[in-house]
Amino acid sequence: MNKRALGDRGNSLVFTLLAALFSSCLLLLFFSESFLDSFALFFINPLTNRYYLGNMIAFMVPLIVAGLGISFAFESHNFNLGGEGQIYAGSFAAVLAALALEEKPVLMIWIVSFAAAAAAGGLIGALSGILKRRLAVDELISSFLVSSIVVLLVDFCITGPFQDPSSNFQATKAIPPAATLPKLLPPSSLSTGIFAALLVSFIGKFILARTRFGFELRLCGANKDFARYAGIDEGLYALVPMLLSGALHGLAGALMVFGSYGRMLRGFSSGVGWSAIAVALIARNNPIALLPAAAFYAYLDAGSKSVMMGAGVSPEMVGIIQAVIFLFITATRLSFFRLPGSSLRSALQDRAADRRKP
């Protein structure tokens, strides 16, 4: 990769973030009654209001942990699109474990529940890895399909056999209050889970950057043929990153339940998996960069929630902003409209890109 390409990637990130902010403003302008009021609600309220600030940081927790899961998969060139189902199944497994161990010591509940969450998510992720190795099924499609099925099955369990009979919500019973993570900024849902997320991202950085496993994983992602000639078992790296990725998604779900929700509500984590992909893309799969990326994303999310409460704008706005991010985040060239001479320049860029290819 040469300097020019690196510069383009940096520009594209700045451009993407600006496009996201710009489209947010545009949407406020179109869909709110008073632009200035909603502007303040969107951009300032999340930072000054204790409730929104706490919820914003709380939302960073699953984004960081699941985003790390995406990074592990994407760095090894495995496309895990099953995050939605892995998060949902992971949190369900954690709740089941916590409910089964109700009377046991808190530490034991934590260990078993989080292990169950990681196992559930990991198994679902690994299934796509196995399908890829054995039957050459594209993991990009299979992980999405498996996840869609899993979400529906968990929905069935929550509203059927495991529904809390004493509640009107479509939800399971609450986990033992003692087992929930301590709250940091009441009344918001921020808990000590944020420290776990920070720790996980540093461990992830260490594994990717400083271990043999991380090195081989990145090598398989960068150039599969080269990795094979170097004697690396590439089949292993089709499976293990998917397993790890799924396990981290499961963990993210468990952290949401233990940190914020205290029970499984139907659809409570809907959209978190896709958001984690956006965050990992903004962070370019760098575990440390996940922190500011998640903060930026959670800020936009908190802003749209605040403006929804205060000015009656739809929460789907955040979906549009997310789409804008996805549209531009992988751009490797920035001349959307043809400027004079730009087609020549892009032709030269293309040729340079071709020459860079192996």
Next chain:
Amino acid sequence: MSWLDTATGILASALAAMTPLLLAAAGGLFTELAGMLNIALEGLMLAGAFFGFAAASATGSLSLGILAGALASSAIAWLYGSATLRLKANAFITGLAANIFAPSITAVLSASWFGTKSVVALPIPEPARIFQKSFGKLPLLGGVLFSQHSLSYLSWILAAGAALLLYRSVLGTRIRATGARAEAVAAAGFKPDSYKLAAIVLSGFFCGIAGASLSLPLGAYVPNMSSGRGWIALVAIYLGNRRPGRTALACFIFALAESFSNYAQGQFGIPSEFILAIPFAVTLVALSLGTSVKSE
């Protein structure tokens, strides 16, 4: 005779269920043959369903509804295609953008136009069952074939038209050539990217009609009413080995599975979550079998 009635009933609803699948697959065939992975079919269908319904309810005309759905979806496809080709972005991620954009923009517009983000049901004209009166009384297959509404027949004509366009026209030949050997197209003095963009916009056009064929016969727009059909259409193309005839056959098989599971739901009281999971499960199994057959 009741089992026979059941069988013809399932078959008739399978043909109705095939309509959106066939149209979406026809659209997806353009991008597939142009050598692109187009996962945006799902979102493009949803946009077609919403804008088609909104236009039909505003004008009271089904044809204008279909046209509006096709144009709105083509516009989104153009945006998605331009980002992918001009900015050289990852087609999968931009496709994801389109799939996230469609349900969001429809929800926002639905709230602002119809005052609700859930089901919108407004009186619009019902698509005519044009052959019902003259041929609908024919026994067995006759009744099945001629009891469909006009959108189904339109989908058959359009699907055949798409195949003709791809295989018997200059544009189609160049689109396929772009997919097979983009360098050759460039060497012949044409721009491969222009033909790719044309393929994407055409896929948007067909997906828009596919979406309209979901909402217009129902007389309502339901959020996320495409419910995975775009993905199934994509898999139908893979199973059909990118050939129009086989793809249509795969669409019919998926539609048969859908209508059978609907029947099973009514008959045996199976929870709706399991029914909703069937298309994804069938797709997964078909994909596993399909690729293992291909690799042998």
